[in-house]
Amino acid sequence: MEQPKISFGTDGWRAVVGDDFTYANVRAVTQAVAQYLAAAPAEGKVVVGHDTRFSAELFAREVARVLAANSRPVLLSDRPSPTQVSAWLVVDRKALGGVVVTASHNPPEFNGIKYKPDYGGSAPPEVTARLEEELTLVLANDSVRTMAIEEAISQGLVELVDPRPSYRAQIARLVQLDAIKQAGLHILHDPMYGSGAGYITDLVAGGATQVTELHSERNPSFGGLHPEPIPPNVDEAAQVLRGGGFDLGIANDGDADRVGIFDEKGDFVDQLEVATLLLWHLCENRKLQGPVVRSLTMTRRLDLLGQRYSCPVEELPVGFKYLGTRMRELDALFAAEESGGFGFRGHIPERDGILSGLFFAEMIVMTGSPLSEIRQRVAKLVGPHAYARRDHRFSREGYPSARERLVHRMKIGPPKTVGAERVTATRSDDGYKYWLGEDSWVLVRMSGTEPLMRVYCESTTPERVQQLLNDFETELGVIGDEGGYGG
Numbered sequence: 001m002e003q004p005k006i007s008f009g010t011d012g013w014r015a016v017v018g019d020d021f022t023y024a025n026v027r028a029v030t031q032a033v034a035q036y037l038a039a040a041p042a043e044g045k046v047v048v049g050h051d052t053r054f055s056a057e058l059f060a061r062e063v064a065r066v067l068a069a070n071s072r073p074v075l076l077s078d079r080p081s082p083t084q085v086s087a088w089l090v091v092d093r094k095a096l097g098g099v100v101v102t103a104s105h106n107p108p109e110f111n112g113i114k115y116k117p118d119y120g121g122s123a124p125p126e127v128t129a130r131l132e133e134e135l136t137l138v139l140a141n142d143s144v145r146t147m148a149i150e151e152a153i154s155q156g157l158v159e160l161v162d163p164r165p166s167y168r169a170q171i172a173r174l175v176q177l178d179a180i181k182q183a184g185l186h187i188l189h190d191p192m193y194g195s196g197a198g199y200i201t202d203l204v205a206g207g208a209t210q211v212t213e214l215h216s217e218r219n220p221s222f223g224g225l226h227p228e229p230i231p232p233n234v235d236e237a238a239q240v241l242r243g244g245g246f247d248l249g250i251a252n253d254g255d256a257d258r259v260g261i262f263d264e265k266g267d268f269v270d271q272l273e274v275a276t277l278l279l280w281h282l283c284e285n286r287k288l289q290g291p292v293v294r295s296l297t298m299t300r301r302l303d304l305l306g307q308r309y310s311c312p313v314e315e316l317p318v319g320f321k322y323l324g325t326r327m328r329e330l331d332a333l334f335a336a337e338e339s340g341g342f343g344f345r346g347h348i349p350e351r352d353g354i355l356s357g358l359f360f361a362e363m364i365v366m367t368g369s370p371l372s373e374i375r376q377r378v379a380k381l382v383g384p385h386a387y388a389r390r391d392h393r394f395s396r397e398g399y400p401s402a403r404e405r406l407v408h409r410m411k412i413g414p415p416k417t418v419g420a421e422r423v424t425a426t427r428s429d430d431g432y433k434y435w436l437g438e439d440s441w442v443l444v445r446m447s448g449t450e451p452l453m454r455v456y457c458e459s460t461t462p463e464r465v466q467q468l469l470n471d472f473e474t475e476l477g478v479i480g481d482e483g484g485y486g487g
Helices: 021-036 056-069 083-092 125-141 149-155 166-174 177-182 199-204 233-241 271-285 301-309 320-330 353-367 371-382 399-412 462-476
Strands: 013-016 046-050 074-077 097-101 110-117 156-161 186-190 210-213 247-253 261-262 293-294 313-315 334-337 341-344 386-393 425-427 431-433 442-444 450-458
Touching: 021 056, 021 097, 021 110, 046 056, 046 210, 046 341, 056 074, 056 110, 056 149, 056 156, 074 083, 083 097, 083 110, 083 166, 110 399, 125 166, 149 156, 156 247, 166 199, 177 199, 186 233, 186 320, 199 210, 199 353, 199 462, 210 313, 210 341, 233 247, 233 313, 233 442, 247 371, 261 271, 261 353, 271 301, 271 334, 271 353, 271 371, 271 386, 293 320, 301 313, 301 371, 313 320, 313 334, 313 431, 320 334, 341 353, 341 450, 386 462, 442 462, 450 462
Parallel strands: 046 074, 046 097, 074 156, 186 210, 186 247, 293 313, 293 334
Antiparallel strands: 013 110, 097 110, 247 261, 334 341, 386 450, 425 431, 431 442, 442 450
């Protein structure tokens, strides 16, 4: 039987549970990790964590027992935890790296593996390429080693750990938790049934501030929702917030490395505006400066703030494997991607949806203003903003041909106009991006983690965004609600 193709995409390997994501394949990937780390000191440990997905803890045990069989000591999380919590444990315990069993924001039928090097960030392309090389050898030689998990624990090769105290101490160094606790805020937290459940409560409740949780129980099917913190997946949280009595709404995806934000009126703050507000808070309220890195799907309003606060901004391909690497090289103040993932200097070069949400609570406390007023204030600095993204889903079997058709379409010749708007600049190293003057752009990109084609637009009004999306999709040949794509 032919082996399935196992490759690391934008952030790790992801596949459907019971199809390609099997115990056997998880063991093979882990054996590749063990071989990649074979030259490291024998006492060097590996952190293993997992989220709340179906059988995630059992897959994590498979990872642990393969590493143990390769004489690699393991720190195995004793509970579901956000990806960044495991990543921080790698740094705090000076581990060689980490393996996290998670499919992040993917639909419930998926699971996956993220590998974190010793600095706690996403593995860069050169590391994932090495892992894939080792995996090829593992599959060719059928060379997976295993030992019983009970034996590994009894021999001290696997240590069960609670990752929360280490992370709690780190967040206290980054955010004014005491000020938030005493501010008397009322925060709604929707972890979307994921591994972020309980974290906001644990960090800021206990004083005058209250946290109300929504969907905090474990549900591997995520209540039938796609666990990405954007509408319509978070419509129930918006409805609760519109009932009044809250100052802030925070939503997190399945492994809590992404964030969705609502103001006190229950209005959803899109991810590009969230990034703008976070950078403004770091520069204006915290008086920080430094380089900023952003993905090509992120707002140019960061560039405008960068000019205002003397923070040079650099645009990179999508994925924290690029953003995180550049963060480390520049000691960047802030990193932002459109998916709701944000990284901060002094922490790990990785997304942290819990920390991002807490910075909004701190922002409200430091300004003494409701979030809706802060939004208006910042909008006056950066100008009008509107944004939307359309996701067009394919079958896994049909996805490669859809990608080929898109590449073929663009080889024929990039569009010179989108509707009535003239294309003024282009970029094609990660999808196809077209600027329409200084205040608008459109982009089409095939996802690196799901069988999706995503079409993005940023402009000055919601109406203009929708018109540009319609015009661009007509140009691309996108048809149908589910994103059928003509050649």
